[in-house]
Amino acid sequence: MEELLKVENICVSFGGLQALSNVSLSVDKGEIYALIGPNGAGKTTLFNVISGFLAPTSGKVFYNGREVQGLPPHKLTPIGISRTFQNIRLLPNVTVLDNVRLGHHIRLKQNMADALFNSRRFREEEEKSIEDAREILRFVGMEKYENEFARNLPYGHQRKVEIARTIATNAELLLFDEPCAGMNSAEKVGLSELILEINKELKRTVFLIEHDMRFVMKLSEEITVLNQGQCIAYGTPEEIQEDPDVIEAYLGVGRKGGQE
Ligand SMILES: Nc1ncnc2c1ncn2[C@@H]1O[C@H](COP(=O)(O)OP(=O)(O)OP(=O)(O)O)[C@@H](O)[C@H]1O
Ligand SMILES: [Mg+2]
Incomplete structure (x- = not known):
């Protein structure tokens, strides 16, 4: 091994x-x-x-x-290396989808100029991150909550969203x-x-x-x-x-x- x-x-x-x-x-x-x-x-x-x-x-x-x-x-x-926390650390006032996208974000290749000028690459990467996050939410069975604020989910669901975020980091x-x-x-x-x-x-x-x-x-x-x-x-x-x-x-x- x-x-x-x-x-x-x-x-x-x-x-x-x-x-x-x-x-x-x-x-x-x-x-x-x-x-x-x-x-x-x-x-x-x-x-x-x-x-x-x-x-x-x-x-x-x-x-x-x-x-x-x-x-x-x-x-x-x-x-x-990515982790979850004993005391869940999601952004409470951010949607489930965006919490997962935060994980993805860490591997995006955007730079400031791309973001400022809303370049094609920036838009494509944004779309890709949304698609990927949706797919991961489906994988963990949380897709129907994508637009909920994290704070509104029951505890067990929040844990799954946090797991989804670790998956999204790749x-x-x-x-x-x-x-x-x-x-x-x-x-x-x-x-x-x-x-x-x-x-x-x-x-x-x-x-x-x-x-x-x-x-x-x-x-x-x-x-x-x-x-x-x-x-x-x-x-x-x-x-x-x-x-x-x-x-x-x-x-x-x-x-x-x-x-x-
Ligand atoms: N930042 C810190 N400052 C001071 N002491 C700490 C700190 N973090 C942990 N400790 C202490 O270190 C020891 C180990 O804590 P730790 O949280 O790693 O235990 P654990 O095995 O995860 O326990 P649990 O099952 O309760 O989560 C404990 O005595 C704890 O109080
Ligand atoms: Mg502990």
Whole structure:
């Protein structure tokens, strides 16, 4: 398997708090990989490092063999890394279609002069971005909401729009931070099917954080477990379910049931 993402000895400290200690893992091209662990384990912090929202205190991140730690998000997205947020970050007063087009925008080749003179290329790219966004909305099953303001959508739908935006960036590696938080069980089933389609049909590599164990075990090929900033286990879903350290970490702190 070809390695797409490699995280090597990542450490992050916030003042006196060691949020991540020597975290290493590797995600192969084309797989669905999961990061799990109790609340406060450092999962979102690791996503923040990989997606450029946070520079690690030490350690390295490689994407497609290139060292990328410390690059900002706007540099990482065109290279191929896009994410969703644990607390959804859509523009609330902007339509669903335009929220998705924001993802696309990052790969447009417009320049200021084109925009000012409303050149043919500018108009063509605008039209193309609308078409692409519509197609992605159809793919995630949100096409009938294209003209709604994001804020008017129920939570589960907003999550899908945010996923659509990551698809629109054309990034190969999609990071989803608790994609089924706040969804009911029917929505979760729909979402797991959607993530499989994103992986198989759109050929994107998916790296996700999730508390819902059934969802994780069904979808992922490999799992890393974090606890208090450290990797305590790595393996297939079968291996992880039987790992005594994992059982202890979960039973030790209790589960939060997928809410923010
Ligand atoms: N910007 C920050 N400044 C200070 N401390 C932070 C910051 N971000 C995270 N932390 C702390 O780092 C630790 C790890 O937080 P993180 O959000 O990564 O956990 P998590 O595994 O995503 O938890 P959850 O499952 O609740 O989302 C926590 O103790 C948290 O309070
Ligand atoms: Mg988190």
